[in-house]
Amino acid sequence: MLEIKNLHARIADSGIEIIRGLNLTVKAGEVAAIMGPNGSGKSTLSYILAGRDDYEVTEGEILYNGESILEMDPAERAAKGIFLAFQYPMEIPGVATMEFLKVAMNSQRKARGEEPLKIPDFLKRVKEAAASLDMDINMLKRPVNVGFSGGEKKRAEILQMKLLEPQLCVLDETDSGLDIDALKIVSDGVNALRSPDRAVVVITHYQRLLDHIVPDTVHVLYKGQVIKSGDKSLALELEENGYAGIIEEAA
Amino acid sequence: MNMRAEIQRTPAEAALVDAFGERLSLLPGDGAIMVKRDDAIEQVKAGLPTRRVESWHYTDLRRLLANVPAFDASVKAKSVAPLIEGSTVLSLANGVSQAVSSIEGVTLQRLADKLTDGSYAAALVTYGTDDAIGAINTAFVADGYFVDIEAGVQLDKPVELQNLQAGGQSHVRLPVRVGAGAKATIVERQTGEGAGLVSSVSQLLVGDDAEVLWLIVQDQPETATHLAQFKAELGKNAKLTLFVMNAGGKLVRQEVIVKASGEGADFKLRGVNLLAGDSHVDVTMVLDHAVPHTSSTEVVRNVVTGRAKGVFQGRINVHQIAQKTDARMACNTLLLSDDGEFSTKPELEIFADDVACGHGATVTEIDHNHLFYLMARGIDEKSARGLLIRAFLAEVIEELEDESVVDPLEELLSNWFATHG
Numbered sequence: 001m002l003e004i005k006n007l008h009a010r011i012a013d014s015g016i017e018i019i020r021g022l023n024l025t026v027k028a029g030e031v032a033a034i035m036g037p038n039g040s041g042k043s044t045l046s047y048i049l050a051g052r053d054d055y056e057v058t059e060g061e062i063l064y065n066g067e068s069i070l071e072m073d074p075a076e077r078a079a080k081g082i083f084l085a086f087q088y089p090m091e092i093p094g095v096a097t098m099e100f101l102k103v104a105m106n107s108q109r110k111a112r113g114e115e116p117l118k119i120p121d122f123l124k125r126v127k128e129a130a131a132s133l134d135m136d137i138n139m140l141k142r143p144v145n146v147g148f149s150g151g152e153k154k155r156a157e158i159l160q161m162k163l164l165e166p167q168l169c170v171l172d173e174t175d176s177g178l179d180i181d182a183l184k185i186v187s188d189g190v191n192a193l194r195s196p197d198r199a200v201v202v203i204t205h206y207q208r209l210l211d212h213i214v215p216d217t218v219h220v221l222y223k224g225q226v227i228k229s230g231d232k233s234l235a236l237e238l239e240e241n242g243y244a245g246i247i248e249e250a251a
Numbered sequence: 252m253n254m255r256a257e258i259q260r261t262p263a264e265a266a267l268v269d270a271f272g273e274r275l276s277l278l279p280g281d282g283a284i285m286v287k288r289d290d291a292i293e294q295v296k297a298g299l300p301t302r303r304v305e306s307w308h309y310t311d312l313r314r315l316l317a318n319v320p321a322f323d324a325s326v327k328a329k330s331v332a333p334l335i336e337g338s339t340v341l342s343l344a345n346g347v348s349q350a351v352s353s354i355e356g357v358t359l360q361r362l363a364d365k366l367t368d369g370s371y372a373a374a375l376v377t378y379g380t381d382d383a384i385g386a387i388n389t390a391f392v393a394d395g396y397f398v399d400i401e402a403g404v405q406l407d408k409p410v411e412l413q414n415l416q417a418g419g420q421s422h423v424r425l426p427v428r429v430g431a432g433a434k435a436t437i438v439e440r441q442t443g444e445g446a447g448l449v450s451s452v453s454q455l456l457v458g459d460d461a462e463v464l465w466l467i468v469q470d471q472p473e474t475a476t477h478l479a480q481f482k483a484e485l486g487k488n489a490k491l492t493l494f495v496m497n498a499g500g501k502l503v504r505q506e507v508i509v510k511a512s513g514e515g516a517d518f519k520l521r522g523v524n525l526l527a528g529d530s531h532v533d534v535t536m537v538l539d540h541a542v543p544h545t546s547s548t549e550v551v552r553n554v555v556t557g558r559a560k561g562v563f564q565g566r567i568n569v570h571q572i573a574q575k576t577d578a579r580m581a582c583n584t585l586l587l588s589d590d591g592e593f594s595t596k597p598e599l600e601i602f603a604d605d606v607a608c609g610h611g612a613t614v615t616e617i618d619h620n621h622l623f624y625l626m627a628r629g630i631d632e633k634s635a636r637g638l639l640i641r642a643f644l645a646e647v648i649e650e651l652e653d654e655s656v657v658d659p660l661e662e663l664l665s666n667w668f669a670t671h672g
Contacts, residue, residue: 050623051627053623054619073626073632074623074626074627075627075630075631075632075635077627078626078628079629083627084627086627089624090620090621090623090624092624092625092639092642093646094641094643094646095638095639099638100638103630104625104628104629104630107629107630107631108628111629143642164628164629
């Protein structure tokens with residue numbers, strides 16, 4: 001579903017190269033964990049997948065379902081089914097959450113040539129998704145993420161993911177800022193989305209999240225490259241021994 | 252004869268002076284009023300204010316007022332439905348009032364009658380020597396409505412004062428008195444067609460414990476010159492919310508001159524200025540906190556597109572005796588084009604020592620992070636920008652809470668963006 005080939009990317013403003021020849025393949029149905037020390041390019045990778053224009057791809061290719069996405073803007077990528085759950089979800093004053101959800105869902109439907117959702121159908125979906133994440137529906141009357149705690153923001157991201165039903169879910173440090181109960185709820189939310197035709201990329205610093213969202217593959221990112229791939233045991237090994245050994249081994 | 256002044260006069264100044272000579276015999280008023288008109292035209296003859304006059308620094312009227320159309324009695328102003336459904340409408344068609352129907356608890360008069368019999372003479376005043384709008388208006392004002400809401404009357408329907416123009420010149424005044432403990436919503440609608448010159452002066456007295464919501468909605472055509480002044484004085488525990496929306500006009504100056512004269516008075520100014528094309532829109536406020544224990548907040552939000560230029564000047568004078576004044580002012584601008592401009596000038600003059608006063612101003616572009624976030628959810632760039640711009644403005648409008656007011660204002664926003672977005 002996702003094929004990243006020899007990807008090089010830099011910060012558009014400063015020209016500093018962050019991703020330096022990254023290769024990664026994620027198949028449909030797979031849950032892939034991306035781990036790595038701070039500054040290894042994990043979040044950059046997630047932004048590049050979503051199409052943030054602060055980064056410039058200088059070399060290589062990103063294929064999604066066999067099609068290059070490099071020329072697509074973030075909205076086009078989202079409509080094709082790519083979803084990024086942000087590490088730091090944005091607060092947007094003045095934009096009501098419900099309105100935002102409705103516009104987002106209907107924009108994607110429109111891009112796919114589907115009819116807009118009828119209001120009762122939309123409300124039913126939102127209520128069900130909120131209930132499954134143990135979210136108070138009244139929170140959604142507020143502007144997008146405004147006044148939400150860190151944990152509430154993360155839940156709101158997963159709520160959006162549930163409603164938008166993407167094919168490729170990229171979770172950027174979704175566990176940060178979550179207490180253990182919230183972590184469980186959010187993980188259950190992600191696990192419920194696991195399906196043979198959907199892929200999940202979990203970017204995380206810690207093994208903790210991977211106890212709940214058990215990955216099929218684990219990839220270690222260091223200095224903008226995948227330096228080692230393995231199964232879930234690789235994550236446990238990292239938890240035990242840290243990154244130093246693997247970095248040395250790769251060098 | 253002052254030859255030098257004659258030679259230096261701009262075409263616009265000359266046109267105003269000439270028009271006064273031609274109109275004089277048609278202007279209503281007794282001796283006292285005619286003297287005031289003469290004084291006023293002398294002020295115009297002395298020259299329109301330039302950027303060297305501090306209060307006109309960002310709006311050089313002498314340079315910007317390029318076109319003064321002739322009076323045109325043949326044009327007919329189109330009527331419009333009131334902004335808020337069910338309002339009592341008092342309309343002025345090209346500066347001329349209609350026969351008035353009565354409202355219970357309210358005295359309505361055509362201003363032409365009050366000018367003719369001279370009973371309006373005392374109120375026909377200008378605001379200092381730099382008051383070009385007051386001077387032009389005093390010289391030419393021929394009509395308007397006088398609205399007197401009796402003490403204790405709670406108007407259940409808004410009153411809409413419509414100033415409809417269709418080109419040529421129109422000069423009107425809208426004096427409104429709201430008695431003690433009364434409550435009213437007044438809509439001042441400034442709209443029309445054609446390249447007209449409009450001067451409009453509103454004078455509001457808010458009695459003790461009275462509560463007024465006053466909405467100025469200006470959406471003149473892109474060719475019109477709109478010179479407007481809103482003056483208000485607030486009694487004890489009086490509450491005034493003034494909402495100003497500018498969504499049109501080529502050259503617009505809206506002055507807001509408010510005096511909190513009674514303890515416990517509260518003034519709120521909320522403004523939305525939508526600037527497009529090569530328009531020049533100026534909102535200038537002078538607010539006096541003249542007694543202790545009064546409060547005010549001002550929030551002005553602007554969106555600038557095209558080559559438009561915007562101005563907000565906010566001057567707050569806190570008098571020496573006005574202890575415990577609480578005044579907060581904010582002006583935020585979204586600059587959506589490289590060729591647009593916005594100038595903000597907050598001025599606080601504080602002579603009391605126990606007050607809480609503050610101001611803030613920002614000029615920004617659309618937040619890049621917000622845009623990315625919305626687009627990452629599948630919302631195309633144009634729609635995402637639209638959502639963010641409207642959110643920026645909606646915060647001010649939604650504060651009015653009452654749906655019957657908020658909905659039509661948001662509809663005006665939508666219409667503006669449909670044309671200029």
